[in-house]
Amino acid sequence: MSDPPQDTSDSTAPAPTVPRTLTARQEHRLADALETRFLDLTRAFKKRTTPTTTVPTLAAYLSAARPLLSLILLTPPSSSAQRTAHLLRYTSDTLSAVLGYAPTADALPPLLEWAGVLDRGWLAVLRGARWDSAAGEGVLEDVGVAGVSGTERIRLRSLLVGGTARIEEWLARLPASASSQAEQTDVEAALQALGLRERFEGLFERTLGELGVGEPQVEMTALLRPDEMLRFGDEDASGVVLGVFEDEEDEEDLEEVGMGD
Numbered sequence: 001m002s003d004p005p006q007d008t009s010d011s012t013a014p015a016p017t018v019p020r021t022l023t024a025r026q027e028h029r030l031a032d033a034l035e036t037r038f039l040d041l042t043r044a045f046k047k048r049t050t051p052t053t054t055v056p057t058l059a060a061y062l063s064a065a066r067p068l069l070s071l072i073l074l075t076p077p078s079s080s081a082q083r084t085a086h087l088l089r090y091t092s093d094t095l096s097a098v099l100g101y102a103p104t105a106d107a108l109p110p111l112l113e114w115a116g117v118l119d120r121g122w123l124a125v126l127r128g129a130r131w132d133s134a135a136g137e138g139v140l141e142d143v144g145v146a147g148v149s150g151t152e153r154i155r156l157r158s159l160l161v162g163g164t165a166r167i168e169e170w171l172a173r174l175p176a177s178a179s180s181q182a183e184q185t186d187v188e189a190a191l192q193a194l195g196l197r198e199r200f201e202g203l204f205e206r207t208l209g210e211l212g213v214g215e216p217q218v219e220m221t222a223l224l225r226p227d228e229m230l231r232f233g234d235e236d237a238s239g240v241v242l243g244v245f246e247d248e249e250d251e252e253d254l255e256e257v258g259m260g261d
């Protein structure tokens with residue numbers, strides 16, 4: 001986590017290869033891998049105030065959480081129920097964890113970058129799109145997949161609307177020095193001073209628009225900035241992806257879905 005962000009312009013690492021359809025064995029192993037990562041992230045968060053913690057700051061926590069997000073998004077749309085359930089859990093867990101850290105000016109840009117990836121990821125899931133790790137967005141394909149249920153949409157909207165409101169309250173705890181105003185609770189002034197007001201006002205706007213809250217999102221064309229691509233890209237989860245989908249045990253399974261030699 002201490003390594004600096006990589007430059008995407010010179011990156012030649014191949015994107016993780018994921019089958020379009022998972023076998024029952026692959027889905028089971030994926031569920032196991034995700035559960036392990038959820039538990040590891042939860043344990044790390046609970047130890048955030050200990051001397052040996054690996055996530056002492058919000059930026060460190062979000063960095064630790066990004067491979068799990070990548071792995072969930074790379075789940076193919078054909079496994080929609082699994083992808084949606086895991087992403088709902090991830091959204092709930094991480095939004096709650098954010099509030100467990102003290103807000104600082106340095107923590108806000110990483111938070112916005114992470115929220116932007118989660119927003120694009122949810123837009124892809126809601127549309128039954130495959131996650132394109134190179135573009136950082138969903139890709140619609142002419143393949144019929146199960147959609148996100150009405151109950152899941154209601155839960156997601158509640159998570160994002162409630163989470164956004166709690167983040168606004170959390171931002172009121174920003175140190176007064178982060179703002180040009182004297183009042184510590186003047187959130188708008190603090191964000192304006194940091195040049196982040198508009199970005200926070202648009203938090204999760206793509207997903208909420210798709211859910212009917214605010215302006216609907218017509219096109220899925222917004223890409224990550226180049227400096228965000230690797231910092232929150234799927235290469236962080238590539239080792240896990242390959243282990244879940246492409247190891248020797250599943251050679252016969254991969255041949256069934258067209259992934260074998």
